[in-house]
Amino acid sequence: MTLYDVKHKRLAVFEKAATSDFWDTQWKKENIKERVSSGKTHHFIERFTTQYVPEGSRILDGGCGTGEVVFCLQKWGYDAYGIDYAQETVQTVRELLPDLKLTVQDVKHTNFADAYFDAYWSLGVIEHFWNGYEQIVKEAHRILKPGGIFFLSFPVMSPLRKLKARMNRYPLLSPSTNTNDFYEFMLDQDIVTRELTGQGFELERIYLYDALKGLKDELPFLHPVLQKLYKSKNLLARGFRLLLTILLGRWTGHMTVLVLRKTT
Numbered sequence: 001m002t003l004y005d006v007k008h009k010r011l012a013v014f015e016k017a018a019t020s021d022f023w024d025t026q027w028k029k030e031n032i033k034e035r036v037s038s039g040k041t042h043h044f045i046e047r048f049t050t051q052y053v054p055e056g057s058r059i060l061d062g063g064c065g066t067g068e069v070v071f072c073l074q075k076w077g078y079d080a081y082g083i084d085y086a087q088e089t090v091q092t093v094r095e096l097l098p099d100l101k102l103t104v105q106d107v108k109h110t111n112f113a114d115a116y117f118d119a120y121w122s123l124g125v126i127e128h129f130w131n132g133y134e135q136i137v138k139e140a141h142r143i144l145k146p147g148g149i150f151f152l153s154f155p156v157m158s159p160l161r162k163l164k165a166r167m168n169r170y171p172l173l174s175p176s177t178n179t180n181d182f183y184e185f186m187l188d189q190d191i192v193t194r195e196l197t198g199q200g201f202e203l204e205r206i207y208l209y210d211a212l213k214g215l216k217d218e219l220p221f222l223h224p225v226l227q228k229l230y231k232s233k234n235l236l237a238r239g240f241r242l243l244l245t246i247l248l249g250r251w252t253g254h255m256t257v258l259v260l261r262k263t264t
Contacts, residue, residue, distance in 0.1 A: 001015075008191070014179075014182055036096075048151060048257065049073065055076070058080075060119075065086070067100050074100065082102045086104075090102050090103065107139065107140075119150070122136070128183070154187050157189070158252055158253050160215075161214075196258070202260060205258075208245075208253025210253055211241075212245075214248075
């Protein structure tokens, strides 16, 4: 169930609460060692990281899950760390791949020293907290060095979703809505940017991606066809998904990355 939150200009998705147990259960379905050591990850992560962060820099993946981004960052020449609150998953990965610097920690309250990291990746984390992400951002600001880079990714209110909201195509969130099964928000990137700017960050770049998911989820009449394309591992299908992001990402992208620099 997806409801529109008029006050905060965001969508709220209710499926199953994104607790640590939920993620442990999800990742149990994966062949973790194969997934992590394959070195496969989103195509843009290496491009963005190498553009903004010199090789050898210390980087944190906050909410690292099974650690595949940490593995890739390490492979690309970075001093990479990962933290997650899914204890069973982190323990499993550490047993399988002991060279990865993974620990069980809360992204709101870590044990790292002030100004410890040169950069911080947060991939699909802040949207899962019903009470907001302010403390996550404060902690990221604390552990980043002055001038450090914060790569922040989350499901976004794309222009297509904003249009549907203006056309009243979503049921409305109400004060009486039961939030026990809250899963995630789709956030307004302008609001997020404004809030982070007020917390000592400066916006460097915005990039919307995963245009195919944005299309299939928001245009039900195309869903059956697009779902097959979305699930396909065929090289041609993967190329088409990338092409769609290049052509339509800014209008239909499901996710966004904000590249921010710590200024104060």
